[in-house]
Amino acid sequence: DIVMTQSPGTLSLSPGESATLSCRASQSVSSSYFAWYQQKPGQPPRLLIYGTSHRATGVSDRFTGSGSGTDFTLTISRLEPEDSAVYYCQQYGSSPLLSFGPGTKVHIK
Amino acid sequence: QVHLHQSGPGLVKPSETLSLTCSVSGDSVNSNFWSWLRQSPGGGLEWIVNFFDNENSVSNPSLQSRAAISVETSKNEVSLKLRSVTAADTAVYYCARLRETLLWSGESSYSFDSWGQGLMVTVSS
Numbered sequence: 133d134i135v136m137t138q139s140p141g142t143l144s145l146s147p148g149e150s151a152t153l154s155c156r157a158s159q160s161v162s163s164s165y166f167a168w169y170q171q172k173p174g175q176p177p178r179l180l181i182y183g184t185s186h187r188a189t190g191v192s193d194r195f196t197g198s199g200s201g202t203d204f205t206l207t208i209s210r211l212e213p214e215d216s217a218v219y220y221c222q223q224y225g226s227s228p229l230l231s232f233g234p235g236t237k238v239h240i241k
Numbered sequence: 242q243v244h245l246h247q248s249g250p251g252l253v254k255p256s257e258t259l260s261l262t263c264s265v266s267g268d269s270v271n272s273n274f275w276s277w278l279r280q281s282p283g284g285g286l287e288w289i290v291n292f293f294d295n296e297n298s299v300s301n302p303s304l305q306s307r308a309a310i311s312v313e314t315s316k317n318e319v320s321l322k323l324r325s326v327t328a329a330d331t332a333v334y335y336c337a338r339l340r341e342t343l344l345w346s347g348e349s350s351y352s353f354d355s356w357g358q359g360l361m362v363t364v365s366s
Contacts, residue, residue, distance in 0.1 A: 176337075230301075
C-alpha cells in the first residue's frame with residue numbers, strides 16, 4: 133500500500149511570509165492524480181489544488197502546487213490570518229485507491 | 242452550485258449497521274462519481290468508498306468489505322451503509338463529489354470538489 137507523509141507537522145509563520153508544505157509518497161504518483169485540501173476547524177475539507185498544480189475554482193493565486201513522482205509541494209505566498217488551517221495531500225490510483233497524508237497544521241502568528 | 246446535505250443517526254450501537262444519507266442539490270447523482278469519507282476525532286482523513294455506477298463501486302480494503310454505497314436516482318441521494326460497527330468507527334462522516342477533470346495533457350484528474358457538512362457518528366452502547 134502507498135503511504136503518504138507530510139512535513140513539517142506544524143508550521144508557525146507570520147503574515148506576509150511564505151509557507152512551503154511537503155508531501156512524500158512511498159510510491160510514484162501520477163501528477164494527474166495528486167491534490168491538496170485545506171481544512172479549518174469544524175468545516176469539511178476544501179479542494180485547493182488538483183492535478184498537482186491546477187487551482188480549484190475560487191482559490192487564490194497565492195496557493196501554488198508543484199512536484200512529480202514521489203515528492204509534491206504546496207507553497208502559500210503572502211500568508212494571511214485566514215490561511216490558518218490543516219492542509220492535506222491526497223493521491224488517487226494506487227492501493228488503496230485513495231489516501232491522504234496526515235496533514236500539516238499552519239499557524240499564523 | 243452543488244450542495245450536499247447529510248443526515249442520519251449520531252449514535253449507533255456496536256455490531257449494528259451505520260446508515261447515512263447524502264441529499265444532493267445542484268447536480269444529478271447520475272452525472273458524477275460520489276464518495277464517503279471519515280475523520281476520526283483529532284485524526285486524519287480516511288476514504289471509505291466510491292460509487293462510479295451501479296456496476297462499479299470500490300471500497301477501502303481496510304474496512305474489510307463492511308462498507309456499501311448506493312445511489313437513489315429518484316431522490317438524488319447517495320447512501321452509505323457500514324456493517325458491524327465498533328468504537329473504532331466513531332468519526333465525522335463526509336459525503337463528497339469525486340470530480341473527474343480532464344487536464345490539458347489529456348489525462349483525467351480525480352479530486353473531491355464538493356463536500357457535505359459532516360456528521361459526527363459515535364459508536365457506543
